[in-house]
Amino acid sequence: MIRFEKVSFRYDGADSDALRDVDLHIPEGELCLVTGRTGVGKSTLLGAVNGLVPRFTGGRLRGRVTVGGLDTARLPLQEFAEVVGVVGQDPLAGFVTDTVEEELAYGMEQRGLAAEVMRKRVEETLDLLGIAELRNRPLRTLSGGQQQRVAIGAVLTNHPAVLVLDEPTSALDPTAAEDVLGALLRLVHDLGTTVVVAEHRVERVLQYADRLLHLPGDGTVVSGEPADMMRHSDVAPPVVRLGRAAGWDPLPLSVRDARRRATELRERLAGRRPPPRPANDATPVLRARGLTVSYGRDIAVRGVDLDLPGGRVTALMGRNGSGKSSLLWALQGSGTRASGVVDVAGVDPGGVSAAGARALVGLVPQTASDLLYLDTVAAECRQCDRESRVPPGTCRALLDTLAPGVPDARHPRDLSEGQRLALVLAVQLAAAPGVMLLDEPTRGLDHHAKERFRTVVRRLADEGRAVVVATHDVEFAAAVADRVVVMAEGEFVADGPTARIVTSSPAFAPQVAKVMAPQQWLTVAQVEAALSDSEVVA
Template sequence: MINFSRVSLVYPTSTKTILEDLSFEIAEGEMVLVIGSTGTGKSSLLRLINGLVPHHTGGILAGDITVDGVSTQLVRPGELAHLVGIVGQNPAQGFVTDIVEEELAFGMEALNIAPDVMRKRVEEILDLLALAHLRNRAISTLSGGEQQRVAIGSALVMNPKVLVLDEPTSALDPIAAEEVLSILHRLVHDLSLTVVIAEHRLERVIGFADRIIHIAGDGSAEINLPEEILKRSEIAPPIVHLARALGLSDVGLSVRDVRRMTEEIRANGKDIPREAGQLGEIAIRTNKLSLNYGEKKALNEVSTQIHSGEIVALMGRNGAGKSSLLTTLVGINKLSSGSSEINGIKSVDLKGQVRRETVGFIPQEPSDLLYGQSVQSECQQADKDNQSAPGSTFALLKRIVPSINQETHPRDLSEGQRLALALAIVISAQPKVLILDEPTRGLDYQSKALLISLLKNFAKELNRSVLIATHDVELVAELCDRVIFLAEGEVVADGPTLDILLSSPAFAPQVAKVMSPRPWLTVSDVMRAVAE
């Protein structure tokens, strides 16, 4: 269905070759997963399939790409619209109309398809993706998962033979992600749709993939069966790391396979003693905190305490009020009732210098914090703000990312580097509390490991508290001591990570699913249980 023959790609402003001499073929009805570290060209590869690269981005393309026999170099991307449906990383940015139904019809209208055919197809898609009850809703009012479904629907409605998705689950909570992926799985099997998907969180998609394209970053790429690639690849889901650590002969890709291979370990592993960490003084305290947006209740009587030295995860489905709670804690929102204080200071009273030294906040888009012309000027600004010795922020950054170049513009940094820069700036003020909103969105495993060790050091060695809003259960399992679970603006569960993650199958990390009913969340937990 898709045929790459000796494809090389170079962008005009860059000296780096994105892809070099890449040849592969994807058959009809295959689901292919594209993996690679950030910035290696996953998105470029996906956009090559419908010609957005190089038609829309510029760049030099050598070799030939055909989709269903049509060469992408000879036609505009629009002329492939009936063949290839593409769903971008952030679907909200690709919506062209305001109502769900009109969005679905947009592509067909552009192709001048007869109204009665159009109506029939829209109905089919509404049913297929369970969108019928949303048909007249404004797209901007939908939740993240619903928007993702609309985006997939508006690609599918054209009856494409190929569907291309760029990180379709990165913004979704585990349940919504599961929903989207199972729909894709069904389409592949029922309609023999060809699906190409790029994703960082392999644990979510690995079970569905027929083959993997691994982009190495130096221009080379390998396409092979998942088992083969994951035997050697650095990028691998926790379940593969588990198999490697235990020295299993095969890497299993599904929880079921690995469970079969690890029966003995589950039976013989020792219980790990729980570390009863000593609680420090209270760093964050909220009492019956409520927040309304107009009529809507975003937060309802949230009462909680977070101690210094604790790393706490804030979890919950899309729209449960996680971000609202974070921004209220740091004093951006005016609360409707109740109280919220950090380190004994009322959140709304935090200003300037005091705020920097009390609470550090990394928003969902770390680049919002950055406005300097270079990494160096950002670091100097931070030094000046905190009245610390010149160069201390950059030294801190250098410890996180040794390879970073002072002269680089923040915009040209990779996702992980940008997060590191924002973190260095915020941490250099030595805040008592560090708050992060969805820090792992778009991060590869390598950057994630870096983030984990950095935050652990910060909390445990300096005895500071860290609060993270996230959908990433693997991150929570590795990093957090405690989980607060929000639903509809209310705290529905609050307790040690182990208890909370194990109590709900949807939010359990992969290793825990394999090792159930033993309470081991991560590879290192299992290794400790086996070693003793």
Template sequence: MIRFENVSVSYPDAPGPTLSEVDLHVPEGELCLVVGRTGSGKSTLLRAVNGLVPHFTGGTLTGRVLVDGRDTRTHPPRELADVVGLVAQDPQAGFVTDSVEDELAYSMESLGLPNPVMRKRVEETLDLLGLADLRHRPLATLSGGQQQRVAVGAALTAHPRVLVLDEPTSALDPGAAEDVLAALHRLVHDLAMTVLIAEHRLERVAQYADRVVWLPGDAKPVAGDPGEVLAGAPVAPPVVRLGQLAGWRPIPVSIRDARRLAGPLREQLGPPPTDHPARHTATPSPAGHRTRNGRTAPPADTHTGPDNGTPLLRAEDLKVRYGTVEAVRGIDLSVGEGERVAVMGRNGSGKSSLLWALQGTGKRSAGTVSVNGTDPADLKPGPRRRRIGLVPQQPADLLYLHTVAAECAQADRESDQPRGTCRAALDRLTPDIPDRQHPRDLSEGQRLALALAVALTPRPRVILLDEPTRGLDYPAKTRLAEALHTLADEGHAIILATHDVEFVAEYATRVIVLAEGETVADGPTGEVVTASPTFSPQTAKVLAPLPWLTVTDVATALATR
């Protein structure tokens, strides 16, 4: 169905080819997962399938890409639209209408399908992806994860034979991601659709893949069995790394296969220490309990403030309302020096609205916020950035200059920091990004790293991050965690809204779970994440009932046995 024949792609002024000598065959009815470091060429490979590379992006493509027998050199994207559906990293950039239902119908209108067919497919897609309650909503009012589901649905309604998805679960909560991937799995097995996915959150996708293609970036791609390829790649989900640590063969890529092999490892680890924090499991309530004034109080087992350190940020009875929608409903929050707090919850639960309300420039319907005794909303931009910084879900919103070097230099000037401060922060997150590169030409992960570096340059006392690992590979996440650890050790308070359960397990000291704008759980990471199968990391699922959350925890425990 998809065939790459000695394909290389180069762009002007680039130090080398983005893709080099790619030979790949993806047969009909296969789900193929493309992996690699940030900037290794995954998006370029995907866009070559429907002809966007090079017809739209420019550059030079050598070799041939054939899709259902059509050569993309002679068939531009419009002549492949009936065969290939593409879901890009940034769903907003691909929207052409204003509402969910109109967006789902647009691709079919472009193909000239009859109205009864369009109506039937829209209804099927709404049910398939859990979008029925959003059908009349304006796209601009949806959360990032909801927009991503709409983008997947808009591609599916055309019934393409090939579906290409670039980071399709990056903005989805764990439950929504499982729903989308399960739907794709059914399409592959029931309708023989061919699916090509590039994804960094491999713990979500690897179990569904028939084949994995690893792009090393400096050598020919490696394709083969998921477990074998991921075991040799620098990007691998925790279950694969746990299999390598334990010496399991074959290397498992699913929780089920790993648990079948994990009995001897659990015996070797022995009973958990009696004082291990994850033994004290919490049971988050789905809705909290109501007080007499109608507000929702946290469940009895929640953590209502930092155990130590001076509180840097306080919020009391914080509310955010958009028309008739209550996004945040009377949240009380206290975060102290050195705390690393993860805010979790399904898409639309109020995480982003909470962060913007805390930062001071977002909507706030009621309540108070103070950072070191001052409300950020009362500060001018410069002093506010030094007190509280926010990196939004769309990092491009912080970037407006023409080169990476210009963005870094401007961040240094605005923050009164020595020249090179922002560039040094960028290199710690994602090294080797060229100074003269335009920020809009960076990969999603590189663009996020640049926005993070800009926001961290003034060294704000409180740092707010909205989906900070979106588009980052595992090594980049490790570098981000190290940078945030350093800031926390220096007394900064860090709050991040995320769906990345593995990053939370590695990094956060405290987890807050929101539902419909209310706090339903708040406590130490080990307690909250192990109390829910939705938020539990892979290592915890494989080794349950033992309390270890990460492969690093297991390695440390084995070293002490």
């Protein structure tokens, strides 16, 4: 179905090829997972499938790409709309209408499909993705995860033969991600749709993949069976890394596979426990009481109380649309409140200037680049120093601590996701707030970048700050959080130590917890440390 024949591509002004001598064949009806670190060319590879690369990116493409026998270099892009459906990383950037139903119908309207056909497909897609209740909602009022499902739906209504998705589950809660992946599997198995998915959260997709394409970073693409590729891949989910630590062969690709192999491992670790994390008994640096946020008749946050101790990391979790982002903005002072008070050092951030609020509570939003508006990294840092009233060079020094080597002259939009996140975090930290709120900070970060960012988050807590991470990334939460708070319909439904909350939830438990239950191991690092200690004792 998809063929790359000696394909190389280089962006204008680049020193090396983003893709180099790529030869591959993806048959019809396969689910193909694309992996690799941030910036190695995954999005470039996906863009080449339907001709967006190089037509909309510039640069030079050599070789030949065909889809269903159609040469992407010879046919107009509009002719590929019926063959290849594309869902990008930023759903909002691709929307062209105002409401969910209009967006689902738009592509079919452009193709001139009959009204009864469009109505039927819209209804089928609403049900398939579980978004029927959002039918009349304005797109800009949806949560990030809801927008992502609508973006996928807008492509599915066209019934493409090939579906290309770039980070499709990055903004989805675990249950919604399973729903979307289930829908994709039905397309593959029942309709023979070819699906190509680039995803950093490999643990969500790997067990369903027929083929794995790995980009090691030198422009090449390595293709193979997932089980074979995972033996040496530097991008691997927790169950694979757990299998490596335990010496299992073959390596497991799913929780089910790993549990079948884990009996002996659980016996080796019987009677042992992970090191306890600090209890949440520190003095709160932020107190919120009776906090309510509403948008018209819709109540996003319902009278919640929250204490945030200094030196602790709290993971805020819950399904898409449960009120997490609304709560963070209300705590920071920029968001609207229907009622309630927030106290940080005797001051309510909602009652002071924007600069004053930023000095009390820093917030990194879901789309970190929303806070960047100048042409260079250096300009952003200088402006930050002026607005925060700190000595020149403060923001730059923070950035060098978080992400060393980011060029001063680089435009913020040309940074990697990790570098851009570090720049925004440095901008917020320059004002030295005692509370840091991070909304989905790991979107777009690969495993290695998340490990580095985890170190940054722990450092913030060790400096005495209260840190809140709103996230759907259960693996990151398990590794970094001391406490987990779960929201549903604007209310807190669970609050407690990380191990107790996540191990009692099928949706929010990390892979290691599912494999090792009823023992309360959360991460591969914990298991590796325990195995190492056992060997020393033996």
